[in-house]
Amino acid sequence: MTTGLRVCVVGPGAVGGLLAHSLLDAGIATSLLAHQRREQQIRTHGLVLVEPGGKENVKTPRVVGRASELGEQDVVFLCTKSIALPSLAPTLAPLIGPGTLIVSLMNGIPWWFFGGRGGDGSPLRLQSVDPDGAVSRALPPAQCLGCVVYLSSSLDAHGRVVPGAERRLIVGAPDGGNVDGAEAVAALLRHARFQVSTSGNIRREVWAKLWGNLALNPTSALTLATTDELLGSPLTRRLIENLMREAQQVGERIGIDIGMTVAERIAATQRLGAFKTSMLQDVESGRPLEVDTIVRSVSEIAQHVGVEVPFIDTILGLVALRNRGLVERRSRH
Template identity: 35%
Template sequence: MTISMFLDPVRPWRVLIAGAGAIGCTLAARLAAAGHTVDLLARGRTLQTLREQGLVLDDLDGRWHSPVRAIAHVDERQNEHGNEPAPDLVLLCSKSQDLPALAEQVQPCLGPGTLIVPLVNGVPFWFFHGAGGRFDGQTVQAVDPQGRLAQALPLDQVLGAVVFVTAESTGAGRVRSRTPHLLMLGEPAGGLSPRLQALCEMFAQAGIEARPQERLRDTLWTKLIANLTSNPLSVVTRATLQAIYSDPVLLETVRAVMHETMLVASAYGARLSIDPIEFLQLGAGMGAVRTSMLQDFERDRPLELAAIGDAVVELAERYALPMPATRTLLSQTRWHAARRAERRLAEPATA
């Protein structure tokens, strides 16, 4: 039996969302409001607040107070609700460096009919799965060095995603989003499968635009160029997107990194539809927005440099493509992160 034989976009789905950050909560709220059964894997204060007060999302369509079930461990699905069937869909919503641990957490509840969709930034661990060519089936060491993800998640049940959902947490279990919810979804091996179409229809009925992509890696490379030209540079300069893509001094670095990454994308057969000049104009038009990496830096959180930067450099090395500007930018970003950590350690403890 194939997964697509069991998926009906109209009937309620059983959905497990692992990761109760801004993106996970946004999707959980909309899917639950559409009548799907949503389990939301959370921890700490967020778990407690979700259990006591529920999940609240404010977005362009209004306020959603959605009936999600907050759980601390996937075993709670069985302990509380008996012999509950495996979820139809698992959404992994986390920073890329947290994905291996999250994948191992959800593994016990996966069934042979469960669709798995990682919603992370950067080069995905499934990049070479179904890709064809000389690297088919190989591992991207920067994002899955021990192969934990490939072992924990059945690759034939994985669908790829490129996320264009922007949201921010305003408190535990409280999320605000001021842009349309958009996902690009695709089969790692390409094509438009019945299960991909069913998933996109299910999202659409919940008010989440989901576009099926025959060649998802093309879209992925466009997002990688955006991430790599903005996120690390925002940490080095503390600049917003508007400044990064319009300041003449910063544009020198942006253009160098963009051209290096476009060359790598071309080596892997990507069909990029972006115009470099228009790309810079669109970036500047985003306004005074701070990147997610800059926000993580300011909150002393780990930075997603491995998936957003190191993985692209690793892909370039397979074709002996030099990336001097990108390597320098990544090194500078790590320098700033290390100096900030040193300053924090040197600060006197407060009572």
């Protein structure tokens, strides 16, 4: 099944690096497409994973900085930050053929979520996600699979992948179709020792993860607090509950029922203990935040379907200002 398969991981950072290393460790030839600094890092030191106990497991895959150096692929895993995608997507054209499966492992609402039509059947392309349609033109939604990521992984100061214990992934096609493609990708990932399930409603799975991220990511970026601190304070917990209720209403309006109450979702998060959200980690590292796909996209959907979301709009305004400050400071250095 894996013999002769052309596989590329775009964005071999914390998640993409773990994915690529696992595929390579399973004997699946995998190429990497990386930005200049990460490309040079992997060329010089290899793709390094730190195993329990501190031992380094080093792979030496082909890594390039331009898609044209690789050509058409059978499977492309997109593991970049969502903020990079509008400018990156058109450059990926050499990777994408008519039979290429495009698998997104990214936070927030993806460009393929509505397939061009909203939950009420009217035309819908989210300006916050795909401003001029360039992403959908470069990465056709009909060829896309969603992959919802529940794993812990980070890069240390040396660019080494430091994996956590959880390795759970959910794969599915946006419209519940392309079952064969979803099963093929799931089998590939299982071969790489991930815990993989397939879903006939991947939009629901995306929204279920977004439900928590929408509330916890921006509040942690603003307060610099971990999740246990946010949920342990009655005032910030109340804010998070209100954010989640609004998102739940928007989800219901577009036909998504999570099948869980706000209290149940918060209890599940509390069982995970103290952890830093991706936005908090980005703030601490001085990186731009994924405001558009995680927060602004939900505000835009709410406006489209006629749901008032004052808490979401308020947190959007605040975290957008925090992000602007990060971007300005980064541009000065």
